[in-house]
Amino acid sequence: MLRSRPSLRDPPQSTAVSHGVRSDVGGAFYGRRMDGGTRMTTRERTAVVQRTVDGLRVVLDGVTQDVEHGGFAAAVSALEVDRPRWVWDTMDVYPRLLQAGVRVARSWDLRLARGLLRRAAGTPGGIAALPADGWDDSAAGRDDGALSFDFGELLDAQREFDRQIAEVAASARPGALRLLITAESAGALAAAEMHHAGLPWRRDVHEQLLEGLLGPRVPVDRRPSALERLAGDIRVALGAPALNPDSPADLARALRSAGIEVDSTRAQELSRIDHPVVEPLLEYKRLARLHQANGWHWLDTWIADGRFRPDYIVSGVVTGRWATRNSGAMQLPKQIRSAVVADPGWKLVVADAAQLEPRVLAGLAQDRAMAEAGRGRDLYAGIVASGAVATRAAAKVGMLGALYGATSGEGGRLVPRLARRFPQALALVERAAKEGERGGTVATLLGRETPPVSDRQRAVDREAAVFEADERVLRQARSLSRDRGRFTRNFVVQGTAAEWALCWIADLRRRLWELAEGSFTERPHLVYFLHDEVIVHAPAGSAVAVADAVTEAARDAGRLLFADFPIDFPLDVSVVDHYDEAA
DNA sequence: CCCAAAGGCCAC
């Protein structure tokens, strides 16, 4: 946490309330008075879902109802009329509810909250000190290895919820943490819903694209004809008849034998070389990647019933960004996005936040000059207009250099120019970097904290601290320290941007639900989320209203996090039939 | 046989 920064205040629900943001995100969870450290006022209804030996137990305001698995969806549906906050493990129960046609408005995800509270800034540390148990995410890496928990045991949801509420209430900034947990919980609902609905995917379009570029489909152990032909050209050009172009080691040897000096076989390096092998080799790499990552095998594995259903991992990244499992859904190459096609009579509303991270930095640092540069539209153009740098490209490279900690190259050169014009913003990332370099932790706006320095780094530090330490060890310690500085520097911005995005999609899913009637997949609904970008699948007639909803949700996410600080979050919004037509 | 590391490339 950048504790020295006076502007880092608790942005509690009162922020939302004062701006009239109706929210499934922070909501009025325990009322805003709680943030003043006084007392609960408008207590929200909660429905705690507990697994039992043969079914599920729902406790709504102290009233217990036991249901068998088969009756669960009906019970939830009946209780949902009161719009309680569902306290549960979303991934454990919500997919089944969606299958049964039941959608809920609000939740508190016990598993995600556990993960956040284990490592959140300003908590008393009671949850951090707990031994790992079934509420901890088994997928997440743990350094202690063994679990003391017996997985046959039934987890006590009410007890865990009580513990979490107490931890939040006793924290330094309960409003911020509550917002973080409810936003992330809303994200979990959205993730399950996006998996349920699926991204519309035209197998025939994808297959046509593959056949056009690679040739007819071949068995898995064979190269498609286009790759076979290119491999032949490469072997001839290098005079290496047995070369396997898929092997970097083999390729590097062949290149050197042909008198081409390279440090690697990366496309970027090869493209700078003047030799007949370069063209077929680069083409081979491009097509081989397509074949391996998004070829027929991927199609067979991931596309069913005209839908792509990735498994989203909410908070799968240390910064709070999402990940996905196995499908590569967060690396869909531009090359194949033409296969994402709206259903007949429907549209894709594609929206991405423009220069999200610099804007988040401006808000975090309360840097009015940078906020002014981003007023209206393109923040990089605004930086040019400010006179800091000459071109938009320079503004972008310099800004990213500042966010990533560039010290050399064009980015490194431009950072000082930005620092002169935007001292507050640049000082914030510098402080974050310094804190990391000296082995500390930093936190996002809402309190997500970096992990502590690794045991390995600590060991190197100890080794480097002794009198007349080995020069190699000293170098390694310095290098690790710098690495951590770049990590903490980027963490505050990337992590807060992830929080903005959570608030955005949480508010958006509420707005989309209220735009129409009918079942979840009959209404406009989210089908894809990628860090700072969403796709909504919407009946054509509602597309304009959806575009407005997406824009308004972005505005409200900004207010939720940054209150009345005047930083804009403009979007690029496109209404299209094919994903690749989006601006 | 399994597994992890290395090299590479895709996304933001």
Add this chain to the structure above:
DNA sequence: AAACGTGGCCTTTGGG
């Protein structure tokens, strides 16, 4: 010599 952040996933390679 390294040098600009967060990831996923593929193939090759070499060790147990």
